[in-house]
Amino acid sequence: MATTRTSRTRKTRTPAVTPARAARTIRASAQKAFEAGVQAASGVRQSAVGAFDALVKQGAALESRSRRAAMAKAGKARDAACARAEEARARTVEAVSHLEKVFEQRVSKAIASLGVPTVRDVRALSRQVAELQASVDRLHRARARAAAR
16 A cells, blocks of 8 residues: 655634734724724815815905905996986976977967067067157156246
8 A cells, every 4th residue: 555645734823812802803994994984074174174274265256256346336326317308408408408499489479469568568668658758757847947038
């Protein structure tokens, strides 16, 4: 019979796992995980605060630009409205002046057709009366001088 050589397998020695050692290992792993979580949360918090601050700055800049743009547009709209109002006022004044002239002409025609004297006629008559009064006064003085002689 032939002899066969059997190979010996080496047994590696694994340290004995005790409950106390397992608990320390788990505690150490949990501590490392907790510290990693705290560091991650701190990083996230810092990133969030930084992002929030950046967003606030961007919002303030956008508000400022929007406000300036709105004020510029409002100023232009106000100027345009004022210009239109001034145009309308000028046209209204012109129309009222024209209506006054037309009214005066029609009233003058109506008064003339009724035979009522105009202001010019009254002034001319007042001048004539004043001249006649002056002439009468001269005549009275002349008669008074003649009678006194």
